[in-house]
Amino acid sequence: MKFKKENSAGYLVNHMARLFAKELQHCIAPLGIVVGQFPILLELWLKDGVSQKDLLSKIDVEQATLANTLSRMERDGLIMRTKNPADARAQLIWLTDKARALRDDAYDCAQNVNTQALRVLDESEQVQFVEYMRRVIGGMQDC
Template identity: 65%
Template sequence: MLFDKEDSAGYLINHLARLFARELQDRIQPLGIATGQFPILLELWNGDGLTQRELLGEIDVEQATLANTLTRMERDGLIKRTKHPQDARAQQIWLTDKTKAIKADAYRAALETNQEALAMLSESEKVIFLGLIQKVIGTMRSE
């Protein structure tokens, strides 16, 4: 059996993700954040005070990776953690004022990255492309 990376969805999606990450990193680095932190921030900008377990359910990374990233984010003043009022074993994760202040700029960086990357696609192609990606993600999440 031959493997051709140009016919491999996994290889191509991974390559595309690395290109997106590199472009996004260039845009968000001046804000003091990194691409590995971006999915966490997106969730917290949608709803502050999540637990680590709730974040794990949304961003599909390993628990140890998330724990290390949160530790660095806390060290860098991007988040703060407090004891959960109903669960003594859990902590809630909150955005700092510093992180709340960069939300619009971070969103703008992500929008510009997406617009630039998809510029060669028509509007209908963008809808199809994004729909197919969402469908694959849904399939893989349900496995």
């Protein structure tokens, strides 16, 4: 009848996620971006001029979450939207120069947070840890 949170994967995962987010937040705040925008920027740095739907397929959040985050990014001058000539419902999403310029610094932040966070594990443990997470996520997605 006991339940120890220190042994509960769910509890630990939640706690760890908040610690990661806090660290990343700290590092990217000076760049003028926030954590929820990060995955979107990662995709747009690879390729912009895409529809919201295209973006959605590459990002693991719900459509409504993406739409809201995009609104804030537009407000903050990180993206611009143009008409999609092929479909009047959709728009094309473009990075601004400002957002483009942040890329390398942002990459560095993410790398540093990961490195710092995983420094308590040795090289092979780190690989295993990431591998475990990928497997767990994979298993949870096809339910």
